[in-house]
Amino acid sequence: MSEEVKLHGAWASPLSYRVIWALKLKGIAYEYVEEDLSNKSALLLHYNPIHKKIPVLVHTGKPICESMIIIEYIEEMWPHTPLLPTDPYDRAISRFWIKFVEDKALPILGRMFNTMGGELEKAIKESLEILEIVEEHGLEDNKYFNGETIGMVDIAFGSILYWLGVNEEVLGVKLLEPHKFPRLHEWFQSFQEVPVIKENLPDRDNVVAFFKRRRETLEATAA
Amino acid sequence: MEEVKLHGFWASPFSHKVIWALKLKGVEYEYIEEDITNKSELLLKYNPVYKKIPILVHGGKPIAESTVILEYIEETWPQNPLLPTDAYQKAIARFWIQFGAYEPYFRKFFHASGEEQEKAAKEIFGMLKILEEQGLGDKKFFGGDSINLVDIAHGWLPLWFGSIEEAVGVKVMESTTLPRLHAWIQNFMEVDVIKENLPDREKVLVHVKKVREKFVANHSN
Numbered sequence: 001m002s003e004e005v006k007l008h009g010a011w012a013s014p015l016s017y018r019v020i021w022a023l024k025l026k027g028i029a030y031e032y033v034e035e036d037l038s039n040k041s042a043l044l045l046h047y048n049p050i051h052k053k054i055p056v057l058v059h060t061g062k063p064i065c066e067s068m069i070i071i072e073y074i075e076e077m078w079p080h081t082p083l084l085p086t087d088p089y090d091r092a093i094s095r096f097w098i099k100f101v102e103d104k105a106l107p108i109l110g111r112m113f114n115t116m117g118g119e120l121e122k123a124i125k126e127s128l129e130i131l132e133i134v135e136e137h138g139l140e141d142n143k144y145f146n147g148e149t150i151g152m153v154d155i156a157f158g159s160i161l162y163w164l165g166v167n168e169e170v171l172g173v174k175l176l177e178p179h180k181f182p183r184l185h186e187w188f189q190s191f192q193e194v195p196v197i198k199e200n201l202p203d204r205d206n207v208v209a210f211f212k213r214r215r216e217t218l219e220a221t222a223a
Numbered sequence: 224m225e226e227v228k229l230h231g232f233w234a235s236p237f238s239h240k241v242i243w244a245l246k247l248k249g250v251e252y253e254y255i256e257e258d259i260t261n262k263s264e265l266l267l268k269y270n271p272v273y274k275k276i277p278i279l280v281h282g283g284k285p286i287a288e289s290t291v292i293l294e295y296i297e298e299t300w301p302q303n304p305l306l307p308t309d310a311y312q313k314a315i316a317r318f319w320i321q322f323g324a325y326e327p328y329f330r331k332f333f334h335a336s337g338e339e340q341e342k343a344a345k346e347i348f349g350m351l352k353i354l355e356e357q358g359l360g361d362k363k364f365f366g367g368d369s370i371n372l373v374d375i376a377h378g379w380l381p382l383w384f385g386s387i388e389e390a391v392g393v394k395v396m397e398s399t400t401l402p403r404l405h406a407w408i409q410n411f412m413e414v415d416v417i418k419e420n421l422p423d424r425e426k427v428l429v430h431v432k433k434v435r436e437k438f439v440a441n442h443s444n
Binding site: 050059062064065066069070072073076077088089091092093095096099100103133137 | 272281284286287288290294295310311313317318322325353357
């Protein structure tokens, strides 16, 4: 059944990659549409008039917004290679961590990137506390958050950690130190080795250069 | 059937969202009132990450975060469905559940004053306008003819946000400027399960005022 699946995304966005990973893990054919976020297309504004953001998944002409809501939809429409556990309690635990990532971990990226001096130091301190919570309570003894194979929580958190790495390079700081966060570090190494993830990441040099330029602009206007 | 317990707080809207969902599905449960100013060992054990209520405990296993609890209730007790069965409609419902939730401008509105508060009020109004026009539209409820998880998600607006408006002395939810929302509020508050499961409004207002005074006192230096 060839139902048109289109993904409107942006090459440097962690949220875009979440959806790409979900689609690829399930082997779903889709057309990718790159959006220029500095010059948003009429189509994007039509599909997401409220938030005007990517990613947007369009399935048989119907748009779905918000990366984790998109992935819940993908999970339901294409149930093979499940990205959530089957047991309702385990699913609740997964959704708890997905919400934690959205509410607590995702804002780390913006807070670090957009601040300087004392405020940046504060942002880093808060970010370390967030990582500590996941290290202590999130992983337990599983290889991945989803168990033996990666799932929605891994995808959600993996995107944040990858872009945290980009932030670290741009800002010249290091947060995810292996001796401080052994479990997280090991999980993240395994995550990046998963073929679908490994083969679907932005070019590291390009994405660091992209954010370096933006950071330089920010620092110039703040000075 | 395994035991269902809800750890809540009488003045919490999040607590009440879970009560409404359990009652709508006819799920028997034991309610345990938590003193959030003096948190119990059990609360801290059940929710070490946030240390907050509500917490649903089913067969001894705890679940925290009201939106997560509501999805769990929906999956575990499918009678009287509170989410659409169609995957696309479900995605739309989840969008509206998330819309306007936990936004920083609510805190600003509650805590700030003057220009900052005015700005927050404008942002809240903007959000509610979109909610009523595009989320609700011409429907009686977000769920159509009966309430669903989207109505429950925004169910804190009438009594709790209403109390905040009274406490700070600024009204955002005017019937003239937000007519659909106003109509929804009247209809929502008439639903039996809601009507019969609300805290005393005067008590909530006193509580909200106290919380605000405490915040202002702590931050006035």
